[in-house]
Amino acid sequence: MSILFFFILIPPILYFQFYFRRIILCFYPHPNIFIRLFSWIFALLFVLPAYNLFRFWAVVVYHLFAFALICDLVMWILHQRKVHNILLNKIYHLGVIPLLCLAILLGYAYYHMQDVQTVHYTVTTSKSLSKDYTIAFISDLHFPTTMNQKKLQKYCQDISKEKPDLVLLGGDIVDERTSYQEMKQTFETLSMIESQYGIYYVYGNHDQALYVEKPAFTPEMLKQTIEDCHIHILCDEVVSIHDDIVLIGRDDRSHQRLPLETIIEDISHDKFLLLMDHQPVDLEKNNQLVIDLQVSGHTHGGQIFPVGILSQWLGFGEMNYGYRQLSSMQVIVSSGIAGWGYPLRTGSQSEYVMIHIQSHH
Incomplete structure (x- = not known):
């Protein structure tokens, strides 16, 4: 000390x-x-x-x-x-x-921080898909640090206009400063995003408000609220999307979680394997397991300059922001739609991500 x-x-x-x-x-x-x-x-x-x-x-x-x-x-x-x-x-x-x-x-x-951008990525695969897919990815909202419900509603409406097939919530949607009522409002608002195959969520390290002695809600209350909003929680679980995509949702690495090889041991690799993990970790291991695409958040892209640059130079974390192609796996790390701690951002932008998956089979 x-x-x-x-x-x-x-x-x-x-x-x-x-x-x-x-x-x-x-x-x-x-x-x-x-x-x-x-x-x-x-x-x-x-x-x-x-x-x-x-x-x-x-x-x-x-x-x-x-x-x-x-x-x-x-x-x-x-x-x-x-x-x-x-x-x-x-x-x-x-x-x-x-x-x-x-x-x-x-x-x-x-x-x-308030100037939220829409970032588009196109991901191609040699695997056969019955159609092209558009996926909306939102992470690190930390509601209500930087926005109120009205602003969140606007972004949800904007995302709905993109006509996503799938909506992914990548963790840290709420945190220790979120009240119980704000937590309910957040997921109720997010549940209004229109998509063909539903909304899926994974836990971040802050969602369950485990870093304070007296949180405004318990993990059980959070889970019940999310489920009541018809948002699917994936906690070391998999789900098939239209018989084309296998969506794998990891519990956060700050919790005790199953090895990825255990989760996917019965899954056919003929399908497009889409991994959602709040933190961009185990990239090389996931690459060796032949995951097709990993989407993550957590880093905020370095919310305050020069944190992001220093993180990359000094090797703190495996990936800070953006897109990377490994031998088998592609990775997308979002800087998040908002930030944590204070409504200030001097590093990378606030954003939500639209991912377009296309087959060139």
Whole structure:
């Protein structure tokens, strides 16, 4: 805990006591022990709530930290080149530029989260299909972090207009902050999406609200609500779709679940095997088991920049976002229709996915 505290909080605390002192001295240019003490206290009060990296205040603190450091670097370069401007120097000491950059970023992040895109993928297969299929895939709604019921209804209507054969809900549709009534409204709204072969759902790591001591609903209440809405829960189960597609729904990896080879041991590989797993894991293993297509969410595509890029560079997780072709299996990872924790997105876009499966047999 102390090591984590040091690396996360100590650098910004050290920096912001200089930052706040510099601002104070613009108004009271007489440095003394009281200004120094006040700067330390203010820096501590400002930074300490950012210890939880998954809360809004952490976004504020660490982005302001980054913008201020960049501003310092620019001013240092100008100083080295002997570029002096009294007005620019005054603005710099007032700390205005990092604050303005932060305000612009937060405005953009809020707008970007609300701007839900429709992403289309075409998946081809050598297996024989009686028709082409259109599949809608929605994941990581985390209702109501970023939208109300009216907005969700609009997206459901838009998806219905695409005339999907199948609707897949890829987990984390609700989470620990969702009330019981909001949970019911969410699945009732999603159940209104029109499709030919129904709506299927798999659990994410947040849906059952297991990360809090007193959740607003139990796993049993969640399950009953989903079933009452005529949404089919697949928990390490398979279902045949029109005798063409075998849909395999995994329980989330955060729970105890069956090995995939056990789930599919009696399944004919002549059918198109479509695997829905909330987290994009076991990709190479699933590829060896000759799954045709895996669809996942969970990563949010890196909700806050540069998390997504760092995840890929440092190898955190097997796949962060997009489409990948393996030797036997194709993979689609969605960034999700919303986000978790706060209604801000500076990384990849908010989206729902339309997948078009075509046979070239």
